[in-house]
Amino acid sequence: MxxxxxxxxxxxxxxxxxxxxxxxxxxxxxxxxxxxxxxxxxxxxxxxxxxxxxxxxxxxxxxxxxxxxxxxxxxxxxxxxxxxxxxxxxxxxxxxxxxxxxRRNFLRVQAELEIAVRLSDHVRFVCKTDDVGGGGISFLCDGKWSLQSEQMLDCWLLVPFKNGTIEHASFKAEIVRVVEMESGRHQAMIKFASISDSERQKIIRYCFEKQLEYRNR
Structure with missing residues (x-):
């Protein structure tokens, strides 16, 4: 259309x-x-x-x-x-x-973006995403971090655009599922629990640019 x-x-x-x-x-x-x-x-x-x-x-x-x-x-x-x-x-x-x-079924793309995660006031770590979308993301982290379903996180995602600019998207998220991998690392699937429209738009724009990049290869 x-x-x-x-x-x-x-x-x-x-x-x-x-x-x-x-x-x-x-x-x-x-x-x-x-x-x-x-x-x-x-x-x-x-x-x-x-x-x-x-x-x-x-x-x-x-x-x-x-x-x-x-x-x-x-x-x-x-x-x-x-x-x-x-x-x-x-x-x-x-x-x-x-x-x-x-609106309720946002585009997702595979992407290794840097994400900072805060579990509590004293526990924070930085890792890489596995995929990214307008409704949530998944990330890979060391198995030493205690993650479980329904746990709430504060996150800051580094979002690079094709014009060379880099922005941060901040949000609160809820863990949907945690998978222990053979390597001992964890894959956490999270959904956005609280995110502003402007922050979500940054992520959607990144996904859109990545999909066009894949199509043009």
């Missing part, structure tokens, strides 16, 4: 500036051509300010269907058009490259 005229697009703009890259903008689709979408100027709901886009700017975009499914794709600015207002021309996505993500 492709986005349609009058539909709202939400997106991040690729930037070496971490604060800028984290801002989510929205634009209405004003018109479409065979290979392009014409969108209105980006507006940040957080600041209430419009953003000027430039030729070649890379966008990480999603739109939501009436059934609540988020559809993600990459695009970039290819030109501008003068109408009653100035419109921005972006590349229309290839339907095969649109990633569908249900």
């Amino acid at each position: 492709l986005p349609k005229v009058n539909q709202m697009l939400f997106y991040h703009i690729a930037s070496a500036d971490e604060e800028e890259a984290a801002i989510e903008y929205k634009s209405r689709i004003a018109d479409e051509q065979e290979d392009f979408l014409l969108i209105e100027n980006p507006l940040s709901e957080k600041t209430g300010r419009f953003k000027r886009l430039f030729l070649g700017d890379e966008l990480s975009v999603y739109f939501t269907t009436e059934s609540g499914i988020k559809n993600y794709f990459d695009s970039h600015v290819v030109g501008f058009a003068e109408d009653v207002i100035r419109l921005i021309k972006i590349r229309k996505p290839d339907p095969d490259r649109i990633t569908k993500v249900q």
